Amino acid sequence: MAIDLDFLMTTEDYVLETESFQMKGVTYYPLEWTFFGANDPTMLLTWDAERDRILIRFEQYAVFLGTIEDHSIHEEGLRNAYPIVKLKTSRFTRFAAENMGTERVNTYRGELSHYVIRTFEQEFHVLAYDDPTVLDLGKVGETGVVIEVVEEA
Structure with a gap:
């Protein structure tokens, strides 16, 4: 099974766990x-x-908005079984329009969407004009990651 954005937005009960998150100082x-x-x-x-x-x-x-815990803006429609949810309008998009001027900046880029990435521990919220790129990196056992169980003496 190939994992892509469509898979993550339509497959119920598939669970994500964060390995790493980076806010890079790169252009793209x-x-x-x-x-x-x-x-x-x-x-x-x-x-x-x-x-x-x-x-x-x-x-x-894209604008990283953090987690629900950061803002205490609870959105009832987000409680679902999908790893990624895309919303055209939400409390976060209204908050961003009112407080961050998102309806005035970069309007030539199109419509801003609210993406929610649901993980095992928390949810991440991102506003973006374009869909994210999703790359399937394979199975952990196929990627050179070695899991070693150490028995304590």
């Missing part, structure tokens, strides 16, 4: 996450070698 893809993913959360908890590794990048005009 400044927001970049790597995730572990699995149909069964136990695979994430036990570091199963069959977990998927996924890279998600947002383009340069």
Whole structure:
């Protein structure tokens, strides 16, 4: 199964766990996450070698809004079983329009969407004009990542 944006937006009960997040000082893809993913959360908890590794990048005009815990802006429509949700309008987009001027800046780029990345631990919120790039990095066991269990003496 190939993992892409469509898969992450339409597959119920697929769970992500954050491996890393970077806000890069580069021009094209400044927001970049790597995730572990699995149909069964136990695979994430036990570091199963069959977990998927996924890279998600947002383009340069994307705005990282943090997590719900950062803002306390709760959105009822976000409670769902999909790893990524795309909203055309939300409390976050209205907040950004009122407080960040997003309806005045970069309007030539098109319509701003609110993306929610739901992980095992939390949700990340991003405003972006373009869909993120999603790359399937393969299984953890196929990527050179070595899992070593150390028995304590």
